[in-house]
Amino acid sequence: MKEPLKQLYNYYIIDRTHRSLRFACNIDFSAEFSAQKLSPEERMCRRFERVTALEIPRILPEEKIVLTRSVSNVGDIFTKEEWDEIRAAHYIHESGYVSNLSPDYEGMIRDGFEARYEDATPYQRRMMDAITNLCDRYSAEAKNMGREDIVRVFDRIPRKGATNFREALQFFRVLHFSLWLEGDYHNTVGRFDQYIYPYYKKDRDAGVYTKEEAFDLLCDFFLSFNKDSDMYFGQQQGDNGQSMVLGGIDENGNDCYNELSELCLKASGELCLIDPKINLRVNKNTPLEIFEEGSRLTKLGLGFPQYSNDDVVIPGLEKMGYSHADAANYVVAACWEFIIPGVGDDIANVGALNLPLMVDRAIRSHAAASSDFDAFFETVKSEIVSECDRIAEKIHDVWFVPSPFMDLLRKDRKYRNFGVHGCGVSSASDALAAVKKYVFDEKTLTVDHLIESMDKNFKNDPALLHQLRYETPKMGCEGGELAAEMSVKLLGAFSDALKGRTNCLGGIWRAGTGTAMFYLWHAAELGATADGRLKGEPLGTNFSPVLFAKTEGPVTVIDHFSAADMERTLNGGPLTLEFASGIFKEDDSIRKLAMLIKYFIERRGHQLQLNAVNPEKMKDAQKDPDRYRQLVVRIWGWSAYFVELDKPFQDHVIARQEYTL
Amino acid sequence: MQGLIFDIKEFSTNDGDGVRTTVFFKGCPLRCIWCHNPEGLSPNPELYERTEGCLDCGLCRAPCAHEECRTFGRCLHVCPKNLVRPVGRYYDVDTLAARLLRQKSFFDSMGGGITLSGGEPLLQADFCEALLTRLSGQLHLAIETCGYAAHEDFVRVVSRCDLVMMDLKLMDPNTHRTYTGVGNEQILANAKWLKTSGIPHLFRTPLIPDITDTEENLRAIANFVGTDRIELLPYNTLAAAKYAAVHRTFTDRIDPEHAHPIDLSFFQNAVLRK
Structure with a gap:
């Protein structure tokens, strides 16, 4: 890391000095607004104006991309009583504020505020004025410091559209800052390497920057995602939705990966920070070198x-009704849900289906009466349909807190589709495989005994537990083809159950393979399950093998998790593979990992996440080995499952990881 | 004909070219004191019993009716933590070949292939030959061997491989006998043949502190291999716990502190692995 960047890094990331300079905003907005009986729009606008006015410009000597929050807390615009009233009349998604959208940064960075003024609502004008005023104060502060470079940037933006790379980056920062300040959350970044590229290319062609200088500026910019992120709403720290999407094809099928995409990957590696979260769009023709950069x-x-x-x-999005041009422009929402920048108004995470619970209900209600497995599976299907009915019925009269500023960054609301996570795919598929094999094919297990054993958490029959848990076909494991086949049926049933439904906003329903935090929540709704999972054990995260599976290895896992036609269950949710960071020690491991990813893409898997696991996780794995069955560690010329190693091995690997990292 | 296999590992990145699936043959004629795969030594199925996480529930010690549990005196099908397992499973050629060919499309597009390792695959030369013949022309085939085998067995198996990775541990026959339990005459004879066979090959030397990593031994190895490629593999101290799982005693006479600095300049074509 070079010196000016290192200074910024130390200030914002190591010392976090800026956090100690923040001050609280003691205005009780909700009480004040409620007393004045203000409209929601007026409240959003007024809070934005007031807080923006309180913001104090601070610029570090080394800093190029500026705007850092100084107000630490911003109160709600509604009182608790008002919220109760709103919630009684409407379906409120999560906190009620707009989230999980991919704003149209591209258009605004190109046009500037003035060009939008005429068509803007009075609220939007006031908000643009408020943020412009803050930019002017930053400019004045810069002038005092003799920072003419910053002054020149604010002479142009945000009033007018950006004309160069630096203005475009600063304009993005202004917009992103404003969205968070407005109260919107999980504000994604979208196809940054596409909409910023024209500015980048112009400056590079004109010789304004060398590639290295452009990289330095980009690093400065990347740091800005981490300045205020501790204040961004999420389930956990870091769950803030700052997803950046790189590469991919355009609507004519041309590969869009460019020099800026490459620099973004490098900048992320240089800073080693969790934001922005990098997503790579790839296809079967993507060169191996790009997978290597990613690895x-x-x-x-x-x-x-x-x-x-x-x-x-x-093609999956097109089949759901997205236009070809929009589908080709897809990005991911906060985590993995596929959405369209600027025109999408989907609620990609409106609900979640507990798939193991559907199988469990079918076992209890109909397995004994089913003549064969196919008949039994029909009851699984109808359980899924009934549950989808219940999810769909709950969601009507959806209402969001108005978001005038976000609306400036929306071209249209073409897609108002609802996404439903499919949680526990592997657990449910493995359970189906067990039922098919033992109850219907081999007839070695009666339904009554299975139910009794699940109810007793297998205390009555440890041999059955062992058999179901360790000796029965599982996704990702030896002989798991039967379970993979079950996943095809199960995901097909899930997709069919949502197909043809219209949601309360006139959109469709999308089935997915993500879990979010439901892998814990749904597990709590379950007793022991027919895949040998004990009561209380969590489900796998997203689309991955059950936690106690001893998988054959990543190739078999990929084979089984790409068995289904993923175009049909395309709300998003990645196959997750975890590797210990030690596996990367070999010189050619990057290339080999790249090949594995390419294989996944060629097998038509939809989404893939790879983790290099750190020593902290290994220590967790020691305390709770069943949750980390897939964790692979490299010893030297051989790999092992971490939890299968005895403690001295484990301790050694942990010690060595700490040493090498 | 059946082969006894103790593990199949996918995505092995250090057992030959590309991404490989490694098949571990059970049984080895050597007893290297540094062996890191003690479960590969015995040519018979055995009990692999871990203690970490044991609930002391006693379920595995209660009598059971399974035929396969009888020889072990323990039930293999009841442990709630899966700590009591057999190690070593018999495959016929067709079953194993089918398992390996399942990922042919992966190897075809990504490079890589199958590596026979162990234990010592050549201890099951007939099965190796049959398996390699069955897979010939379909997958890239490599073998990792200690080279301790009758010359005729060595030739008929390695001739069917696309790559041979052969260990050269100690050049002095007496020292070799002391630390591996056997002399090296047969090994060196096979290695000499391999050098002129035209079969793609490389040699490997585990760097065992004060035993194989001495200047005298490495110079002798360098002399022997000449311009052939050789990989030097650093020692790792992790074997002891695995020994207990297969009811063996690890006689640790190796002190990592005594590792010699490695001078690659003895060699014409060597790599030091990490």
Whole structure:
């Protein structure tokens, strides 16, 4: 890391000095607004104006991309009583504020505020004025410091559209800052390497920057995602939705990966920070070198890039009714849901289906009366349909807090589709495989005994537990083809159950393979399950083998998790493979990992996440080995499952990891 | 005809070219004191019993009716933690070939292939030959061997491989006998043949502190291999716990502190692995 960047890094990331300079905003907005009976729009606008006015410009001597929050807390615009009233009348998604959208940064960075003024609502004008005023104060501060470079940037933006790379980056920062300040959350970054590229290319062609100088500026910019992120709403720290999408094809099928995409990957590796979260769009023709660049990032243990397969996602979105041009422009929402920048208004995470619970209900209600497995599976299907009915019925009269500023970055609301996570795919598929094999094919297990054993958490029959848990076909494991076949049926049933439904906003329903935090929540709704999972054990994260599976290895896992036609269950949710960072020690491991990813893409898998696992996780694995069955560690010339190693091995690997990292 | 296999590992990245699936043959004629795969030594199925996480529930010690559990005196099908397992499973050629060919499309597009390792594959030369013949022309085939085998067995098996990775541990026959339990005459004879066979090959030397990593031994190895490629593999101290799982005693006479600095300049074509 070079000196000016290192200074910024130390200030914002190591010392976090800026956080100690923040001050609280003690205005009780909700009480004040409620007393004045203000409209929601007026409240959003007024809060934005007031907080923006309180913001104090601070610029570090080394800093090029500016705008850092100084107000630490911003109160709600509604009182608790008002919220109760709103919630009684409407379906409120999560916090009620707009989230998980990919704003049209491209258009605004190109046009500037003035060009939008005429068509803007009065609220939007006031908000643009407020943020312009803050930019002017930054400019004045810059002038005092003798920073003419910053002054020149604000002479242009945000009033007018950006004309060069630096203005475009600063304009993005202004917009992103404003969205968070407005109260919107999980504000994604979208196809940054596409909409910023024209500015980048112009400056590079004109010789304004060398590639290295452009890289330095980009690093400065990347740091800005981490300045205020501790204040961004999420389930956990880091769950903030700052997803950046790189590469991919355009609507004519041309590969869009460019020099800026490459620099973004490098900048992420240089800073080693969790934001922005990098997503790579790839396809079967993507050169191996790009997967290698991605793998270098994976090696750092950040858990990205996450890969999305254009060959599957684009036709899948088209089949759901997205236009070809929009589908080709897809990005991911906060995590992995596929959405369209600027025109999408989907609620990609409106609900979640507990798939193991559907299988469990079918076992209890109809397995004994079913003549064969196919008849039994019909009851699984109808359980899924009934549950989808219940999910769909709950969601009507959806209402969001108005978001005038976000609306400036929306071209249209073409897609108002709802996404439903499919949680526990592997657990449910493995359970189906067990039922098919033992109850219907081999007839060695009666339904009554299975139910009794699940109810007793297998205390009554440890041999059955062992058999179901360790000796029965499982996705990712030896002989798991039967379970993979079950996943095809199960995902097909899930997709069919949502197909043809219209949601309350007139959109469709999309089935997916993500879990979010439901892998814990749904597990709590389950007793022991027919795949040998004990009561209380969590489900796998997203689309991955059950936690206690001893998989054959990543190739078999990929084979089984790409068995289904993923175009049909395309709300998003990646296959997750975890590797210990030690596996990257070999010189050619990057290339080999790249090949594995390419194989996944060729097999028409839809989405893939790879983790290089760190020592902290290994220590967790020691305490709770069943949750980390897939964790692979490299010893030297051989690999092992971490939890299968005895403690001295484990301790050694941990010690060595700490040493090498 | 059946082969006894103790593990199949996918995505092995250090057992030959490209991404490979490694098949571990059970049984080895050597007893290297540094062996890191003690479960590969015995040519018979055995019990692999871990203690970490044992609930002491006693379920595995209760009598059971399974035929396959009888020889072990323990039930293999009841442990709630899967800590009591057999190691070593018999495959016929067709079953193993089918398992390996399942990923042919992966190897075809990504490079790589199958590596026979162990234990010592040549201890099951007939099965190796049959398996390699069955897979010939379909997958890239490599073997990792200690080279301790009758010359005729060595030739008929390695001739069917696309790559041979052969160990050269110690050049002095007496020292070789002391640390591996057997002399090296047969090994060196096979290695000499391999050098002129025209079969793609490389040699490997595990760097065992004060035993194989001495200047005298490495110079002798360098002399022997000449311009052939050789990989030097650093020692790792992790074997002891695995020994206990297969009810063996690890006689640790190796002190990592005594590792010699490695001078690659003895060699004409060597790599030091990490």
